[in-house]
Amino acid sequence: MGDERRARRPGRARGTDIRGHLLPDGREGAGAALGGITVGRAIDKLGYKGVETVDMHYDGHRVGADALLGDAGRGLGYLLSALEVGRINIAARAVGVARAAFDAALRYARDRHTFGRPIAEHQAIQMKIADMATKLEAARLLTRSAAERRQAGERVDVEAGMAKLFASETAFEIATEALRIHGGVGYTTDLPVERYYRDAPLMIIGEGTNEIQRLVIARGLLKRAEETEAR
Ligand SMILES: Cc1cc2nc3c(=O)[nH]c(=O)nc-3n(C[C@H](O)[C@H](O)[C@H](O)COP(=O)(O)OP(=O)(O)OC[C@H]3O[C@@H](n4cnc5c(N)ncnc54)[C@H](O)[C@@H]3O)c2cc1C
Numbered sequence: 001m002g003d004e005r006r007a008r009r010p011g012r013a014r015g016t017d018i019r020g021h022l023l024p025d026g027r028e029g030a031g032a033a034l035g036g037i038t039v040g041r042a043i044d045k046l047g048y049k050g051v052e053t054v055d056m057h058y059d060g061h062r063v064g065a066d067a068l069l070g071d072a073g074r075g076l077g078y079l080l081s082a083l084e085v086g087r088i089n090i091a092a093r094a095v096g097v098a099r100a101a102f103d104a105a106l107r108y109a110r111d112r113h114t115f116g117r118p119i120a121e122h123q124a125i126q127m128k129i130a131d132m133a134t135k136l137e138a139a140r141l142l143t144r145s146a147a148e149r150r151q152a153g154e155r156v157d158v159e160a161g162m163a164k165l166f167a168s169e170t171a172f173e174i175a176t177e178a179l180r181i182h183g184g185v186g187y188t189t190d191l192p193v194e195r196y197y198r199d200a201p202l203m204i205i206g207e208g209t210n211e212i213q214r215l216v217i218a219r220g221l222l223k224r225a226e227e228t229e230a231r
Contacts, residue, residue: 036061
C-alpha cells in the first residue's frame with residue numbers, strides 16, 4: 001500500500017527503469033475506488049479552492065502495456081523535461097497572480113482618500129507601487145524569456161528555475177504589499193485581494209520548492225561551467 005506522498009521520491013530511483021503510465025482519471029472524486037487506486041479524503045487548503053486536492057492510495061493497481069507513455073525506461077527524462085515546462089507554467093501563473101494583486105492595489109490607491117487626498121499621492125504608497133511594478137515587470141520578462149528559449153528547443157533547466165523562483169517570490173511579495181495598501185478592507189473577503197494573498201504561496205511550493213529551485217539553478221550553472229571548460 002502506498003500513498004501519493006510516499007510514492008514521490010524520484011531521486012533514489014535514478015538510473016533504474018522508470019516508466020510513465022496513463023492512469024484512469026479520478027473524476028468520481030473522494031471515496032472512489034478504481035481497481036487498486038482509491039481516492040481518499042478531500043483536503044482543505046489555504047488557497048486554490050477551485051482545484052480539489054485529495055489523498056490518493058495505490059494498492060496493487062495493474063496497468064496494461066497499452067497505458068505506457070512514450071518509450072519504456074525513458075520515464076525520468078520525460079519527467080525532467082515536464083518539470084522544465086511545469087516551472088515555466090508556475091512562473092506564468094505567479095505573474096498572473098502578481099498582476100491581479102498589483103492592478104487591485106493601484107486601483108484602490110487611486111480611489112481611497114485619507115487626509116484629503118488619494119493614498120496614491122502619499123510617498124510611502126508610491127514607493128510600494130514603484131517596487132511592485134518593477135518586480136512584476138522583471139518576473140514577466142524572466143518568464144517570457146524562459147518560455148521563448150524552451151519553445152526554440154533549448155535546454156532551460158536553469159532559466160525555468162530562475163523564472164519560477166523569482167516570479168513566485170514576487171507574487172508572494174506583491175500580494176502582501178497589495179493587502180497592506182488595502183488596509184483593513186484587504187483582510188476581509190469583500191475584495192479579491194485576500195484571495196491573491198492565499199493563492200500566491202502555492203507557487204513557492206509547487207513544482208519543486210524554492211529552496212530546491214535554488215539548488216537546481218546552482219547545480220545547473222556549475223554543470224554548464226564544467227562543460228564549457230571541457231570544450
Ligand atoms: C495543493 C497542492 C498542489 C500541488 N500540486 C503540485 C503539482 O501539481 N506539481 C508539483 O510538482 N508539485 C505540486 N505541489 C507541491 C508538492 O506536492 C510538494 O508539496 C512539494 O514538492 C514539496 O514537497 P514536500 O511537501 O514533501 O516538502 P518537503 O520535501 O518535506 O520539504 C519541507 C521543507 O524542507 C525543504 N527541503 C527539503 N529538502 C531540502 C533540501 N535537500 N535542501 C534544502 N531544503 C530542503 C523544502 O524546501 C521545504 O521548505 C502541490 C502542493 C500542494 C499543497
